Amino acid sequence: NAGVTQTPKFQVLKTGQSMTLQCAQDMNHEYMSWYRQDPGMGLRLIHYSVGAGITDQGEVPNGYNVSRSTTEDFPLRLLSAAPSQTSVYFCASMFQAGTGNTIYFGEGSWLTVV
Amino acid sequence: KNQVEQSPQSLIILEGKNCTLQCNYTVSPFSNLRWYKQDTGRGPVSLTIMTFSENTKSNGRYTATLDADTKQSSLHITASQLSDSASYICVVSGVDSSYKLIFGSGTRLLVRP
Numbered sequence: 001n002a003g004v005t006q007t008p009k010f011q012v013l014k015t016g017q018s019m020t021l022q023c024a025q026d027m028n029h030e031y032m033s034w035y036r037q038d039p040g041m042g043l044r045l046i047h048y049s050v051g052a053g054i055t056d057q058g059e060v061p062n063g064y065n066v067s068r069s070t071t072e073d074f075p076l077r078l079l080s081a082a083p084s085q086t087s088v089y090f091c092a093s094m095f096q097a098g099t100g101n102t103i104y105f106g107e108g109s110w111l112t113v114v
Numbered sequence: 115k116n117q118v119e120q121s122p123q124s125l126i127i128l129e130g131k132n133c134t135l136q137c138n139y140t141v142s143p144f145s146n147l148r149w150y151k152q153d154t155g156r157g158p159v160s161l162t163i164m165t166f167s168e169n170t171k172s173n174g175r176y177t178a179t180l181d182a183d184t185k186q187s188s189l190h191i192t193a194s195q196l197s198d199s200a201s202y203i204c205v206v207s208g209v210d211s212s213y214k215l216i217f218g219s220g221t222r223l224l225v226r227p
Contacts, residue, residue, distance in 0.1 A: 004157075035217075040214075042118065042203070058214070071129030090157055100146065100165060103205075103215070105157035 002026050007092050008107035013081040013113045019111050021076040023091030029104075031094040032074040034104045035088040036060065037108075043090060049074055052096055117141075118206050128226055131194055135221045137187040137204030148205040149178050149189050152220070158203055162196070194225045195227035 033048035045058030049068040150158035204218040
């Protein structure tokens with residue numbers, strides 16, 4: 001069981017470039033989500049998915065796209081990177097959305113936009 | 115607006131001492147509350163999960179308490195170790211959207227020898 005795997009670990013982008021942060025889980029979890037973590041702030045939800053083919057926006061979705069074509073994968077796309085998107089990104093998964101379920105986080109992806 | 119406030123923002127203690135971290139929330143109706151430990155440069159790792167009907171939950175030297183009436187939770191760390199140095203994050207979810215988690219900004223704990 002690898003858990004939640006995120007790639008890349010570190011990335012530097014130029015303003016206006018696009019890229020995809022990859023997230024995969026091998027626990028057959030229905031729920032997957034992306035968060036960003038900025039200094040002095042709690043993790044904020046970008047997008048989430050409660051199953052393959054289903055995605056929805058979180059608290060800070062602007063500038064990001066997601067898709068969920070398989071149960072295992074939940075990539076996060078930055079369409080046109082901006083310096084405000086410099087952050088640490090965490091992917092998370094949970095067996096099912098609901099009470100008592102443990103949320104498993106990836107190790108994070110450090111993104112710098114210059 | 116649903117919020118989760120943690121205190122203190124940072125804390126320094128000596129190895130072997132106990133400490134208590136606080137979490138106050140306004141999420142209503144409340145579903146469950148989680149405490150996570152986040153080491154520097156790593157992803158958060160679950161410590162405890164409590165539903166509204168639970169008052170206390172332990173995980174080794176970590177004991178979480180919950181008072182759903184006052185909307186307060188605490189995380190007590192006993193006999194601290196150097197490896198306890200980390201950020202501790204309180205996470206709350208509501209009944210109507212249990213998959214939309216609300217995160218506190220965390221308490222940074224430093225344990226000194």
